[in-house]
Amino acid sequence: MKLEILLAVFFGGSLLTYLLGKISKRARDILAVLVLLFATAGITSLYGKSSTATLYTGFLDFPMVLSIHPFAWIFALTIAVVGLCAVIFSWLYIRKKGRTDFFYFMMLLVIFSMIGIVLSGDFLSFYIFWEMMSWSTFLLISYNRGKAIAAGMKYIVMSVAGSLAMLVGMISLYTQTGTLVFEGISGSLNSASSGYLQFILILFFVAFGIKNAIWPLHVWLPPAHSEAPSPFSAVLSGVLIKIGTFGFILLIYGIIQVQVFVNLGHALFNVRNLLLLLGAVTILIPTFIALFQDDAKRLLAWSTVAQAGYIILGIAYGTSESLSGGTLHFFNHALFKSLLFMVVGAVEFRTNGVRDLNSLGGLIKKMPVTFVAGLIGVCGLIGVPLTNGFVSKWLIYHTLIVNHSPFLAFVALLGTWGTILYSYKLIHHIFLGQLPRKYEKLQAAPVSMKVPMIFLSLTVFVFGVLPGLPLHVINLSELGFGMEPLAINMWGVVTGSGSIQMLNIATALILGGIVLWLFFRMGPKNTRADQMDNYAAGAPVPADRYQYSVKFYDPLTRMIAPYLKDIADNFYSALARGIRNAGNGIRRIYTGDVGNYALYIILFLAILIFIQLYWKVW
Amino acid sequence: MVLVLQILFVSILACLVGLFLIGLSRKVTARIHWRYGPPLSQPFIDIVKWFSQTAVSHGKLFDAGMIFSLTGSVVVVLFLPFGGICPLSGSGGLLVILYLMLIAPLGIALSAGESANPHASIGVSRKMQLAFGYELSLLMILLSLMTYYRTVSIVDIVETQIQAGWSLVQLPLVVSGLAYLLIMPAIMGIRPFEMIQAPQEISSGPMAEYGGKFLAFATLQHAFNIYIGLSLFVNLFMGGGSNAGYFLIKLLLAFMVFQVVHAVWPRFRIEQAVRYLWRWPALLAFIGLIIVWVTTS
Amino acid sequence: MTKKSGKMDRNNIGKWFKSPGNMGQKYSLHALYFCTGCGIIEIPPTITTRWDAERFGVIPVATPRQANLFLITGYVSVKTLRYIIRSYEQMPEPKYTVGFGSCPINGGMYWDSYNTIKHLDKYIPVDGWIAGCMPRPEAVFVAVTHLWTLIDKGMATGYLKYREHYAKYRRNQEKILGELEWPPLFSKEEENEKSREKVAG
């Protein structure tokens, strides 16, 4: 299928969905799904193709180019599939809330613009789609009104700052190379100085880093994720912030070329090391902060920040194995994190908006399918073998260890062990433990929510056992970047220093499980006990009296709390305070902390440009 | 065929060794306490008894978690070299072992969580925190090994040691080895790090609701766990073993060291344990990692 | 108790194959850590260095789910009875109860007390008694060897009796404790009993 037809039909379909909603609600719901099905099918049919199409050349001599290559394909497909699941999930979810036409329209628009970004072949269309995405995201984040508006403001202000950085970078690139088409830029950047490249990289990293929520730029993400409607949180966390990842890969591997990137700058102080450091910090601090969260979605949001750290680590490390790991982790994260947001969304839907972990419990008895989905999602997040997160994390660790970066590997591994703690907390507090009396009549999740959850759980499992499927596509894209692809097969990866074979692991685990299950069945039959028939030193357990999940990791959190402050947030706040004290004029223009975040970033950029204009250091 | 025999041999032998060590531990503790102690076969007797008892289940996950946990342990055993035999060597090495070792505690945690017993949840919470405590050092120790030997495969590490001597006495690794010794009781869950079960205060924690065959499974899992903890140490630091007998002797040697600690120490509180683990062993492990990193680059 | 039956046959492999269940129960008696009355003072020396019950496989365990031996170590006040019943019901089958001291047998020196019960076996089945006020640790071992004999002969069937006459036990329990907070353990039997009563009435 032609790319422009795909995008045009998608956009038309979105508009039509909005209009159709005025006539028939059911038809609108179905049309929204059909539009996404069409997009998914269209993208799937483009498998393995690499082509470029110049659409329009008139506008100020800026051609608009659309292009597809294996690397864009895997992103586009993930976006479409996650989007599809999220829209099916929102059928019932959003019906409770009102303004549904608007929601669907915005949802489709976000997905459309993301696919647009991924498929665009020049910076102009990239930028246009990028802005579309930012603004429709803003409208969706603040969909719930109230607190959500503040969260949305925080997001959009940071986002605008990022766009600004990107704009500056684009203009600079245009003056340097005379074109905005990726291929053209890539060709003429070969002769650029290392200083200039670092300047460009930093500008774009501000833009992409804000979207991707890298550590000092992550402040918008936790409130935005927790306030947005759950189906959109799934899209937001699963794919939207990974558009930043896409930008990183595009810039480093597609435009600048990885060999140049790795050798850029001083041996110690260079952009690559900066990114690696930020990646490590992004893994560590948010993982610890997630331990403290009592709001299910906020916990997942912090977890998203932390997982983004792995991806950044993988991308910035710059070996083909690490790129495979990073990209695969993006793909896997999109699947299991959107699954987890749907699980939390389903619970929220049935309990009328309860997200506080401390007031839930025992829901496994009422929502078993949702629990299994949640468990699989959490296993993927941890990277338990047989789920997809395992392979991608293995690739990242392996490349870090073999290439002699044990400290980065240590941070990555430690992050995983922190993940176990908060993942278990999530599962335990929602689904395990005692069922409060008020939830005794709770119904299971509706079918329209179960279907996407079951589908995503299956993908988490399938890609965990057959990592060769996505890795094959990633290999194709690495070939496109001129890198040596990994030696893969259907079940895993073979490297000189240790290999991974899911076939062995899966067979051993599944067969072992079956044998032990039979062994277990051989013993005497066990009787089923009620949750109230529990050991409590002989006394009958009082119902609704045990709330033992509050402060679950208290001894540990008490120990680390003094060392763990959201330094970035505090820094911005302190900066904001300083600026506010400095002048009334500024306060009149920028009210609230959020404005000052942006101001800081803009000032920083302004200084960079100023330095470059006057002293031409780069 | 050979593979199947190897798998059966290793898993059954590991189970027997683990149970024997539990019995031995009870006997040795008793002797240190000036008691006669139970027969060495006591763990086997207990398991036979548990299998002949009825049991109470709190739900599907209560059963499944237990099976899942034991499966995880059995599979880890297959990845560990057993004196020259390693049934599933070529599939991921140390990193996979590290991840597979997660399954057992995770299974127990899920199963215990399903039981809706506060004691169980407290026990699990302690287990998670303790694991976070010792993993900090363990990860650094394993990383210094992997960096030193430049591989992630445990079989390679063992083979290099058979030629070049124990890691424990290799100069850059000796600090890491010491750190490993310090966290070993925590990994095996013996005193002074027994606060996960603590029968006197939280009624044996995660085990509170287990009876009958659940307890049998839990004990088997514990047996495997002891075997895994020791065998990891023997393989990584004491040169593994060129044959099974030699390997078992080393295993016994390492076990006796920790058994003496177990018999005479009281129990830490969880925050004391974490503070201890994050102080001395972590410091040593960090120094060890730096030494290895500097000497190999 | 004859001399012969008191002999330990733990290492008799043949018997292990013939009846593993019984042998397992015999040599792995896990006593519930549950203390009533003064008798508990005799338990620490029994399980520690002085007498070392562990050499016979008798160890204390923390929760009823893990236990198969219930030692009622002294007088049972009405308040404690509730917890005894609850704990007994939570133990897995087969399970054995031993009344320790004269108080559980017939009230002992509390025979006229207003808040202790006099006959423990009206509320839960008891497989054996140790008389004395208070019995020495050796008596516990005698009781254990006696219990072995009973298990061997298939006579330690208190738990089966509880099953069979559950309705009667429950009625006795409710008579003294009032309404019980937990549902009946064996609901069917109770219904049968009730219908039988109706027919008879």
Ligand code: SF4
């Ligand atoms: S029998 Fe004697 S020692 Fe035992 S509880 Fe009664 S009064 Fe106390």
